[in-house]
Amino acid sequence: MSGRKFAMKKTKSRRKKWASSQLFYEYSTFFRKNADNVIFQVTSDQLPTLNRIGLDDLFMSKGHIREPHWHPNAAELDYVVTGEVVIGMVDPIRHHLLQFHVTPSQVVFIPINWWHWITAVSDDVHVVQVFSSAKRQIIEGSNVLRKTPPKVFQQSYDVNAKQFASLVSPIKETVVIGPPDRYALTNLSDEHPESVPRVVNHTPPGSPNLFFDLKRNLAVRRDHSYLYEVTSTQIPMMNVLSLGDLYLTMGHVREPHWHPNADELDYVISGEVTVSILDPNTLAVCNYRLKPGQVTLIPKGWLHWIIPYTEDAHMLVYFNDGKIESVEGSDILRLTPADVFQRAYDIHAREFTREISSITGTLMIGPPDRPRR
Known part of the structure; x- marks a missing residue:
């Protein structure tokens, strides 16, 4: 389970020691x-700068279950x-059971306070879980069952209190x-066949769509670098979180940009990248x-960019808003009139226009496909 081994290994981040906010953390x-x-x-607790976002890194082997619980x-x-x-x-609103068989690059959204569980149906399970709170609360089913007096179950459901306590x-x-x-x-599967779920992804009538395959929504492609997204457009009930699934190859860069409406939490799955952030305070x-x-936090409105240092870097880019708003550097350079740069910074307008002529549209992942003049 290579992901788990990486996550458990202490490594040092090469970062300059400025008097800036703490934005980097490995794990706890x-x-x-x-x-x-x-x-x-x-x-x-680990990263005090987190705001309305937190992360769990879950690893399980076949037959194990993240017990029923809610947040x-x-x-x-x-x-x-x-x-x-x-x-x-x-589903507490429509009183339906929802079950989703989820494979790599697919996501499921779980609304606040919904009772849910995760069953590993293969070995080497790795699930990245992001929450809309910097310090999520958990009520585990095991505590509900062992802390609630059996007589309460008897009075509520007409079960035998002694037998229930024994169970x-x-x-x-x-x-x-x-x-x-x-x-x-x-x-376990031989003695209890029902413990191995057989699920066909189907949302009962009236229940919200909570499942999405990110490969269905390609935001941008540049050669072998890709960015997939899932937002409230794909899962309308998901108005507090969104996700970018970013693949970068050597020679490409997630261009300088910022997000006006959301903090960003970056988590690396494979490869190595450098995330650079301009701290507006220092x-x-x-x-x-x-x-x-390893993860890093980028506060709302802070300029940042991402450069891979290995082939096939893969990372998850989370936001604490259901929509992803991005101000891209390519749009700043190509849409701002050149004479504005000249008047503001004494830059030669004509030469500036010629220099950025390769930027013909919003990039997101650079450099542009066509060669510079």
Whole structure:
């Protein structure tokens, strides 16, 4: 499980030590069941500059389950990096069960306060989970079952209190990733066939669309560099989060730009990149060399750009808004009249126009396809 090994390895980021805000972080372990079933996290405890966004890095092996739970203060967007999972949830408005079989490059959005769970149906599962809160709260199903008095279940549902207490007695503590260790996972599917979900992605009538395959929405392509996006346009209920799935090859760059409406949280899946950020408070350019499992935060409105240092760099670019607004440097240069630059900065207007003549449209990923004159 190469992603997990990268995430667990301590590495040093090559960044200048300015008196700027803390924008870089590697990871903190939230929960570890064993070497193959672990959750890392980045919250405002680790990165105080986070605002309305946080991240969990979930790794599981086949037969394990991220137990049923909900988040009272955050919506959740899950992106599958490797492996296959079934994400289940209960729609509390229409009283439907929703289940989605999710494979790499596909996402599922989980609205705030919805009861949900994730089942690993293959080995080497890696899911990146982003939340609409810098410090998500969690109520785990194991705590609901073991902390609620059995008599309450009896009075509510006419179950036998003693028998119910016996049934939930294996739950001695918060589970997070189940099942409890006493179960033999190798025989679980034989003894309990219903424990291996067989799911066809289908949203019941009236329920919102919460599933999307990012490969269906290509925002820009430049040779072998790509940017896919999912926003509230694709998942209308997702008005607090959005995601860019960015692939960069050597020689390309995610051009200088900024986002007027959202902070950005960058997470590297593979390869190495340098994320450069202009701090408007100190006017320092902060350079963060990121490896897999590392993240950096870019506050709303801050100029930044991304350069890969290995072939086939792959990263997730999250935003704490349902829409992605970007002011691209290519638009600034080509749409601002050259005489404005001349009057403001004493730049020769005609020579400036000639120099940027290769910019014929919005780039996002540079350089332009056609050669410069």
